[in-house]
Amino acid sequence: MTIQTGDEVAQASGNFSIRTVLHNxxxxxxxxxxxxxxxxxxEHFLTANNITNILTQVTINLILAVGMTFVILIGGIDLSxxxxxxxxxxxxxxxxxxxxxxxxxxxxxxxxxxxxVGVVCGAINGxxxxxxxxPSFIITLGxxxxxxxxxxxxxxxxxxxxxxxxxxxxxxxxxxxVPVVFMVALALVFIAWFILNFTVFGxxxxxxxxxxxxxxxxxxxxxxxxxxxxxxxxLTAGIAAVVYMARLNISSPIAGIGFELNAIAxxxxxxxxxxxxxxxxxxxxxxxxxxxxxxxxxxxIGLSDFMRQMITGVVIIIAVILDYYRAKxxxx
Amino acid sequence: xxxxxxxxxxxxxxxxxASAAQAEDKPVVGLIMKSLANEFFQNMLEGxxxxxxxxxxxxxxxxxxxxETDFESQINAVENFITQGVDAIVVAPADSRAMVRPxxxxxxxxxxxxxxxxxxxxxxxxxxxxxxxxxxxxxxxxAKMAGDALAKKLGKGGKVVIIExxxxxxxxxxxxxxxxxxxxxxxxxxxxxxxxxxETEEANSVFSNMLTAHPDIQxxxxxNDSMAIGVVKALESAGRDDIMVVGFDNIxxxxxxxxxxxxxxxxxxxxxxxxxxxxxxxxxxxxxxxxLEGWVTxxxxxxxxx
Numbered sequence: 001m002t003i004q005t006g007d008e009v010a011q012a013s014g015n016f017s018i019r020t021v022l023h024n025x026x027x028x029x030x031x032x033x034x035x036x037x038x039x040x041x042x043e044h045f046l047t048a049n050n051i052t053n054i055l056t057q058v059t060i061n062l063i064l065a066v067g068m069t070f071v072i073l074i075g076g077i078d079l080s081x082x083x084x085x086x087x088x089x090x091x092x093x094x095x096x097x098x099x100x101x102x103x104x105x106x107x108x109x110x111x112x113x114x115x116x117v118g119v120v121c122g123a124i125n126g127x128x129x130x131x132x133x134x135p136s137f138i139i140t141l142g143x144x145x146x147x148x149x150x151x152x153x154x155x156x157x158x159x160x161x162x163x164x165x166x167x168x169x170x171x172x173x174x175x176x177x178v179p180v181v182f183m184v185a186l187a188l189v190f191i192a193w194f195i196l197n198f199t200v201f202g203x204x205x206x207x208x209x210x211x212x213x214x215x216x217x218x219x220x221x222x223x224x225x226x227x228x229x230x231x232x233x234x235l236t237a238g239i240a241a242v243v244y245m246a247r248l249n250i251s252s253p254i255a256g257i258g259f260e261l262n263a264i265a266x267x268x269x270x271x272x273x274x275x276x277x278x279x280x281x282x283x284x285x286x287x288x289x290x291x292x293x294x295x296x297x298x299x300x301i302g303l304s305d306f307m308r309q310m311i312t313g314v315v316i317i318i319a320v321i322l323d324y325y326r327a328k329x330x331x332x
Numbered sequence: 333x334x335x336x337x338x339x340x341x342x343x344x345x346x347x348x349x350a351s352a353a354q355a356e357d358k359p360v361v362g363l364i365m366k367s368l369a370n371e372f373f374q375n376m377l378e379g380x381x382x383x384x385x386x387x388x389x390x391x392x393x394x395x396x397x398x399x400e401t402d403f404e405s406q407i408n409a410v411e412n413f414i415t416q417g418v419d420a421i422v423v424a425p426a427d428s429r430a431m432v433r434p435x436x437x438x439x440x441x442x443x444x445x446x447x448x449x450x451x452x453x454x455x456x457x458x459x460x461x462x463x464x465x466x467x468x469x470x471x472x473x474x475a476k477m478a479g480d481a482l483a484k485k486l487g488k489g490g491k492v493v494i495i496e497x498x499x500x501x502x503x504x505x506x507x508x509x510x511x512x513x514x515x516x517x518x519x520x521x522x523x524x525x526x527x528x529x530x531e532t533e534e535a536n537s538v539f540s541n542m543l544t545a546h547p548d549i550q551x552x553x554x555x556n557d558s559m560a561i562g563v564v565k566a567l568e569s570a571g572r573d574d575i576m577v578v579g580f581d582n583i584x585x586x587x588x589x590x591x592x593x594x595x596x597x598x599x600x601x602x603x604x605x606x607x608x609x610x611x612x613x614x615x616x617x618x619x620x621x622x623x624l625e626g627w628v629t630x631x632x633x634x635x636x637x638x
Contacts, residue, residue, distance in 0.1 A: 042545070049570070050544045056569070057537045148369075157374035159532075159558065161585040172569050248532050248565050250585055252558065254369050255533060299541035305499070305527050 026326065027271055027286045027319075034290060038297035045300055048177055055182040056247070058292035060085075060240050062185040062285065064263035065270075066192045067122075067236030069284045070229040072267050073196070074208045075276025076136035078125060078230065080143035081237040082259035086252065087151040088117040088241035093160035093251025096167065103164035110167075110245070115238035121147055122234015126227035136230070144260070151253040160251040171246025181243045188236065192281040205229055209276025265312075266291055269319040271326065290315065359618050360391045361611050362413035364406055364423040366449070368396035370530075371558075371583055372603045373424070376449075379604035380611060390615055393418065403427040410434040414441050420614035422607065424449035428502050432456045435464065444617045446624065448610035450502045465624035467610045469601040471503045474632040475510025475555070478578040481597040481634060482551045483518035485576055490518075492551040493542050494525040495535050495559045504530075507555040507580055514553075523549060528559045535562030543570060551576045557583045557598055564594050582635050590637045597636045606630055 038045040064081050071078045096110035125143050129136045173180040196202035204225055207215040216222050240259075245251055270287030272279025294315060298308045363380055365373050377394055384392040393416075395409040403426035413421050414437060421438050425431035425447065432452055435445050439462070451466040483490065494511050497504025508525065515522045523546045528535035535554065539562065543549055552575060554560035560579030567575055579586060582600035589595040613624060 044544045044547075047544070053537075053540045053544060057540065060533070152369050157369055157371050159371060159561075159583060159585040162588065172565075244533060248536060248562060250532060250561060252532055254531065254558075257529075257531070295537065296541050296544075299526070299538065300545045302524070302545065 026322070027269065027283055027290070031286050031290050031293065034293050034297065038293065038300065042297065042300040045297055050296070050300070052174070052177050052179060054289075054292050054296050056179045057296060058288050059179065059182045059185045059247075060243055061259065061262050061266055061291065062182075062288040063188060063236050063240040063243060064259060065266035065284045065288050066185070066188045066281060067233035068260075068263045068267050069192065069270075069272055069279065069281045070196075070205060071136070071233045072264070072272050072274060073205050073276055073279060074226060074229050075212075076129065076226070076229065077140065077264065077274075078122075078136065078233045079140040079260045080121065080125060080147055081233065081240075081263055082256035083144045083147035083151065084118055084121040084234060084237040085241045085244065085256040085259065086254065087121070087147040087154070088114040088238045089245050089251040089255055090151045090155045090160065090253050091117050092241060092245060093163075094154065096163050096245070097160060103166050106164050107167050107170075111242055114241040114245075115235060118234040118236070118238020118241065119231055120234070122231040122237070123227060125234065126230025129230065130223045130226035148253075155251070155253040157253055159253075161249065163245065163249050167246055168249050171243070171249065181247060184239070184243065186285075188239070189281055189285050196281060201225065201228070206277055209273075209278070211277075262291060265316050268323070269316060271319075271323055273323065274320075287319075290319075358390050359419040359615060360393060360416070361614060362409070362416070362418040362421045363392060363394040363607060363611065364409045364413075364421065364425075365394060365396045365607070366406075366424050366426050367399050367402075369399065372581055376424075376603045376607045380607040383608035383611060387612075390611070392611070397426060403430055406431060407434045410438055414438050414443065417441075418443060419618045420444040420446065420611075422446045422448060422610045422614050424607075425452055426450075428453040429456045432460050432462055436460050436462045439464075444614050446610050446614040446617075448606060448630075451627070465626055465628060467613055467624065467628040467630065468606065469630050469632045471506035471601075472510040472513065474599045474601055475507035475553070475580060476513045477510075477632065477634045478580060478597050478599045479511045479514025479553050480518070481636060482553060482576055482578045483514050483520055485596065486518075486520065486551050488519040489521055490550045491521045491523050491546065491548055492553060493523055493539070493546070493549055495539060495552065495554040495563060496525060496527040497530050497555040497559075499527050504555055511553040511555075520551075528554075528562065530556050530558055532558045532562040532565075535559035536566050537562075539563045540566045540570070543567075543572070543575075549575055552578070554579045557581045557586045560595060560598070561585060561589070564589055567594075590635060593637050595637075597634055599632055600635050601632045602630065 044050055068078060092110040092114035095113040096106045121143060125140050129139050171181060204215055204220055208222055208225055212222055244255055266287035267284050268274060269290050270283030272283060294312055298311060365377055368374050368377060380392060397405045406426050421443055428450055439445050445464060446467055447464055448467040457464060494508055496508045524542050526538050528538045552563050554563055557579040560577050563577050576596045578596050579598040582598045586595055586598055590598060609630060617623060
């Protein structure tokens with residue numbers, strides 16, 4: 001085996017090839033099949049209102065999953081995003097309800113606070129993971145507890161409420177039936193897609209996931225790129241916090257319990273390999289929709305909560321098995 | 333003579349020792365709470381701490397748990413309290429069955445045990461030969477109060493849905509039962525009933541989907557206020573102001589919603605006072621009062637807008 005440079009590794013695994021398009025088409029077809037199924041078997045699924053609902057319900061998971069894609073691509077995992085989102089929302093909730101602020105100042109302050117909390121938590125995850133080459137699984141599990149505890153401590157376990165009206169308006173605003181918050185999520189998908197495909201940084205992330213040593217030998221600072229990936233993941237948790245607050249007009253220290261698992265599921269169903277180096281954020285977009293459409297459609301069909309949970313689990317496992325075969329048959 | 337002197341000295345020193353011990357050792361009450369991440373229990377704990385400060389005649393040791401399902405830490409807490417030799421254990425059990433055995437051990441060690449908030453399982457108590465009173469609200473009849481307020485507005489045949497708490501959580505089960513009691517008594521039409529795990533965002537999504545499936549829903553009964561908030565937001569997004577919502581707990585955040593009519597009613601079970609009351613009852617028994625018996629119900633009140 002010859003040692004490739006980071007750029008070569010990245011290009012070899014490049015996600016702009018026909019193969020990757022086929023990958024994504026596979027999951028896309030699965031999504032279409034689901035949509036078709038629910039359209040036939042429930043009368044309300046394919047209505048404008050329900051589509052708006054699905055878009056709203058997919059938004060937070062999609063935002064978290066975009067950040068998660070970066071971390072999983074380098075072969076890491078971030079279990080802390082749900083808790084970090086709650087912590088960010090609590091701090092932003094404190095900021096937005098500060099006495100004596102105009103509505104505009106309050107909102108700006110809240111957005112800054114939420115994203116800052118997310119970025120700091122993500123950077124801590126990344127720095128510790130990279131500095132001591134520790135498994136991100138454990139470090140982010142620690143952060144999951146730290147952020148949750150901090151959220152509860154800072155809020156004294158109380159729900160924070162009464163936000164400026166303009167903020168609520170943003171959370172429920174529609175643009176031709178498309179929730180504005182969903183458009184924020186879609187913009188993030190696009191930005192991530194651009195970064196991952198058309199910047200050296202993005203291609204090096206694939207390289208790190210494939211062969212960290214090769215990237216290092218090619219003279220790149222793996223350390224810095226790893227921190228960046230986790231920081232981006234934290235940032236999306238902060239953005240998700242803002243969306244949560246705008247949509248529900250509260251900050252809750254118990255928000256987002258288990259959200260990390262949904263975000264990871266979206267990424268994996270979307271065809272990104274848990275081992276890193278392979279996958280795309282477009283797949284993540286589709287993965288998030290598969291989860292969202294399932295959650296929505298199974299309620300419309302009238303399936304019990306417990307059956308719904310079981311089916312979601314089955315879908316995740318099937319997706320990973322499919323991924324195994326995809327990897328096998330598309331390998332060079 | 334010498335002996336008498338010695339005896340007096342011994343007696344006085346014993347008395348002094350005892351009084352010194354008493355001055356230092358006020359009765360110790362071990363309070364075992366559920367998840368302190370829950371606003372309701374956090375408020376309860378604060379109520380208990382204020383109570384300790386105000387009375388000043390006992391010492392409070394409080395233990396919470398990490399999350400709703402972490403009942404092992406409650407069992408450990410009981411065992412630690414037995415080791416520390418507390419005078420009373422006041423406990424809100426996370427699991428109404430698993431907690432019976434450790435509490436039996438505590439009673440055997442001479443500790444006064446008061447069970448509040450969630451009642452221990454009658455069957456298991458009988459099995460283990462434990463006779464223990466329960467101090468707490470009737471979640472079922474509380475939920476029925478909220479449900480009845482809704483039913484009176486809707487009349488017979490009104491279409492309603494229930495948003496349930498965590499499946500398996502005793503208070504969640506009791507509240508869902510109370511709502512179903514209303515449904516049966518007033519002849520409502522229950523079109524769907526689902527859990528949203530006590531959480532706002534999940535309730536928002538789950539209820540939006542229920543509303544899509546059943547656009548003719550007229551009323552919503554949510555097993556706690558956090559979920560009711562999610563329902564209210566879903567109604568706002570859907571542009572529906574014809575659907576009435578009731579909740580449970582009376583947390584601060586629903587105050588404005590009750591006030592302006594976005595929510596019809598909620599139920600206050602005075603959580604802040606609940607632990608404090610249970611502690612007072614335990615202290616009375618410690619001081620030699622009669623044992624508690626049966627179900628000592630604590631107040632619940634329907635909160636409605638103007």
